[in-house]
Amino acid sequence: xxxxxxxxxxxxxxxxxxxxxxxxxxxxxxxxxxxxxxxxxxxxxxxxxxxxxxxxxxxxxxxxxxxxxxxxxxxxxxxxxxxxxxxxxxxxxxxxxxxxxxxxxxxxxxxxxxxxxxxxxxxxxxxxxxxxxx
Amino acid sequence: xxxxxxxxxxxxxxxxxxxxxxxxxxxxxxxxxxxxxxxxxxxxxxxxxxxxxxxxxxxxxxxxxxxxxxxxxxxxxxxxxxxxxxxxxxxxxxxxxxxxxxxxxxxxxxxxxxxxxxxxxxxxxxxxxxxxxx
Numbered sequence: 001x002x003x004x005x006x007x008x009x010x011x012x013x014x015x016x017x018x019x020x021x022x023x024x025x026x027x028x029x030x031x032x033x034x035x036x037x038x039x040x041x042x043x044x045x046x047x048x049x050x051x052x053x054x055x056x057x058x059x060x061x062x063x064x065x066x067x068x069x070x071x072x073x074x075x076x077x078x079x080x081x082x083x084x085x086x087x088x089x090x091x092x093x094x095x096x097x098x099x100x101x102x103x104x105x106x107x108x109x110x111x112x113x114x115x116x117x118x119x120x121x122x123x124x125x126x127x128x129x130x131x132x133x134x
Numbered sequence: 135x136x137x138x139x140x141x142x143x144x145x146x147x148x149x150x151x152x153x154x155x156x157x158x159x160x161x162x163x164x165x166x167x168x169x170x171x172x173x174x175x176x177x178x179x180x181x182x183x184x185x186x187x188x189x190x191x192x193x194x195x196x197x198x199x200x201x202x203x204x205x206x207x208x209x210x211x212x213x214x215x216x217x218x219x220x221x222x223x224x225x226x227x228x229x230x231x232x233x234x235x236x237x238x239x240x241x242x243x244x245x246x247x248x249x250x251x252x253x254x255x256x257x258x259x260x261x262x263x264x265x266x267x268x
Contacts, residue, residue, distance in 0.1 A: 125209025
């Protein structure tokens with residue numbers, strides 16, 4: 001499996017508009033897209049820095065994964081996503097090595113990427129995602 | 135303030151040797167340095183991916199910041215570090231904008247970088263670090 005770079009860092013926030021202000025006005029980044037991913041019950045905002053994006057995630061439903069994460073751990077980094085070549089074969093290799101997959105096969109995520117999550121119980125506590133732009 | 139890229143992602147782990155195995159054997163990265171930072175009561179391991187590093191952090195003391203973090207939140211992403219040009223002036227600008235600084239002026243971190251942390255209460259829950267290689 002060949003990871004290319006860190007595609008994005010997903011950050012769970014309570015109020016996406018307040019957080020966008022921080023990343024724009026304080027850190028000087030530029031939000032280039034806001035997108036709702038109904039499937040994941042989140043509203044997302046994207047910033048680009050080098051070859052990595054910052055993806056802010058606000059829950060649109062307290063019972064969604066981000067709502068539950070914030071209830072348990074508070075705001076903070078929710079996941080790390082790696083850009084990979086050949087996501088299907090990467091998932092097969094990981095499963096062979098005993099990694100617990102949340103997604104057995106890729107599904108569509110934000111920005112039209114093929115994505116799949118690995119379970120944090122298999123990744124030393126960091127919810128990890130593979131992404132591929134096809 | 136001009137951020138250049140994400141310098142590293144700091145990840146709190148219970149057992150650095152077990153976690154190194156995950157990043158090497160499963161994700162295919164290569165640990166290129168292990169360093170103890172006595173000041174921070176941590177042992178660190180570094181991996182490079184694109185222009186960003188992954189920094190694993192194992193506490194060498196349960197009362198150190200990583201030990202306390204894991205006790206409270208479990209293993210996971212501890213901080214995000216941004217590469218910046220002109221760290222002293224960046225800190226002055228941030229303080230002017232009302233950001234709470236953990237380090238009023240830069241100090242030496244791992245790999246000889248000048249570093250300073252911003253308080254997560256000012257950064258929407260993400261402990262954030264500025265770094266500069268001088």
